Amino acid sequence: MTRVAFISHSDCGRHDTGWGHAEHVGRLRAIPRALRYDPELFMTLDHREGRHATAEELALVHDPAYVARVRATAAAGGGRLDPDTVASEGSWDAATAGAGCALDAVDLALGGDVPRSFCAVRPPGHHALRDAAMGFCLFGNVALAAHHARRTHGVDRVLVLDWDVHHGNGTQALVEHDPRIHFVSMHQWPWYPGTGAAEDRGPHDNVWNVPMAAGLAPERYVEAWEEAVDRAAEGATPDLVLLSAGFDCLAGDPLGGFTLEPEQLAGMTRRLVERATAWCGGRLVSVLEGGYAPERLGEACVQHMRALL
Numbered sequence: 001m002t003r004v005a006f007i008s009h010s011d012c013g014r015h016d017t018g019w020g021h022a023e024h025v026g027r028l029r030a031i032p033r034a035l036r037y038d039p040e041l042f043m044t045l046d047h048r049e050g051r052h053a054t055a056e057e058l059a060l061v062h063d064p065a066y067v068a069r070v071r072a073t074a075a076a077g078g079g080r081l082d083p084d085t086v087a088s089e090g091s092w093d094a095a096t097a098g099a100g101c102a103l104d105a106v107d108l109a110l111g112g113d114v115p116r117s118f119c120a121v122r123p124p125g126h127h128a129l130r131d132a133a134m135g136f137c138l139f140g141n142v143a144l145a146a147h148h149a150r151r152t153h154g155v156d157r158v159l160v161l162d163w164d165v166h167h168g169n170g171t172q173a174l175v176e177h178d179p180r181i182h183f184v185s186m187h188q189w190p191w192y193p194g195t196g197a198a199e200d201r202g203p204h205d206n207v208w209n210v211p212m213a214a215g216l217a218p219e220r221y222v223e224a225w226e227e228a229v230d231r232a233a234e235g236a237t238p239d240l241v242l243l244s245a246g247f248d249c250l251a252g253d254p255l256g257g258f259t260l261e262p263e264q265l266a267g268m269t270r271r272l273v274e275r276a277t278a279w280c281g282g283r284l285v286s287v288l289e290g291g292y293a294p295e296r297l298g299e300a301c302v303q304h305m306r307a308l309l
C-alpha cells in the first residue's frame with residue numbers, strides 16, 4: 001500500500017475566529033476525531049507535523065508588505081483583515097503552519113518517498129490575494145505549494161485542482177500568469193465570490209473554470225469535474241497534482257448548495273489517484289479548504305484519505 005501522509009500542525013487551532021464564525025477551530029478537530037473511528041486507516045497513515053512557512057517563502061506569491069501586515073496584526077492581538085476574515089493573536093502561527101504543511105507535502109512528494117498527502121490545515125487559502133486576505137483565507141497555501149514545486153524542485157508542469165464550492169479566485173490570481181501551471185475550479189454559480197466564469201480562461205488559456213448551478217443531481221458535478229480535469233491535462237501531462245479539497249461542496253453544507261456525498265468525493269479522489277499514477281508517479285497533494293458542517297467534514301476527510309491510499 002502506498003504511503004499517504006496526514007500532515008497537520010497544532011498551531012492551526014490557534015487561529016481563533018470565535019465559535020460564531022463558520023470557519024472555527026471545531027472544523028479541524030472533527031478530522032482526527034473521525035479518524036479515530038477508523039483505526040485501520042489511522043494506523044496506516046504517516047502522521048506528520050508540518051513546518052511553518054517563512055516570510056521569504058510566502059513572498060513567492062504574496063506582497064511582503066501584506067505578509068508583514070498579517071504578522072503585525074496578529075502580534076497586536078488580532079483584528080479584522082477583510083469583512084469576513086479576522087485574525088487573532090495566534091493567526092500568524094496558524095497561517096504560516098497551514099502554508100508550511102502544504103510545502104512539506106510537496107517536499108515529501110518530490111524529494112521524499114511519500115507521493116500523496118492530505119494536509120488538514122486552517123485557515124483555508126484559495127481566496128487569499130497577493131496583497132489581501134479574503135473569504136476566511138490569509139495565505140494562498142495551494143498556490144504557494146505550486147510555485148514552490150516549480151521554483152524549489154524545478155518541476156515543469158503543475159496541475160492545480162479546486163473542488164471547493166466557491167471559486168478559487170485567489171489561487172487563480174496567484175497561478176494564472178505561469179503558463180506551466182494549469183488550474184481547474186468547479187464552483188457554484190452565481191455564488192461567492194462572484195468570479196470564475198467559464199469564459200475566464202486566464203491570460204494563457206491555462207484556467208478551466210466550471211461554474212455549476214446549485215441543487216443538481218450529484219452525478220452532474222462529478223461528470224463536469226472529470227471532464228474539466230482531463231481537458232486541463234490534455235497535451236500537458238502534469239508532474240505534480242495539487243488539490244484544493246473544499247468539503248463545502250457536500251450536500252447540506254451551510255455555505256453551499258451542491259449535493260455531493262462523501263462517497264462521491266471518494267470516487268473522484270480514487271479516479272484522480274489513477275490519473276496521477278498514470279501522469280506522474282501518483283504524486284497528489286490534497287490541502288483542506290472549506291467545509292462548514294464539521295461532522296460531515298470529518299467523515300468526508302476520512303473517506304478522502306482512504307481513497308488516497
Ligand SMILES: [Zn+2]
Nearest residue numbers: 164166248290
Ligand atoms: Zn468554500
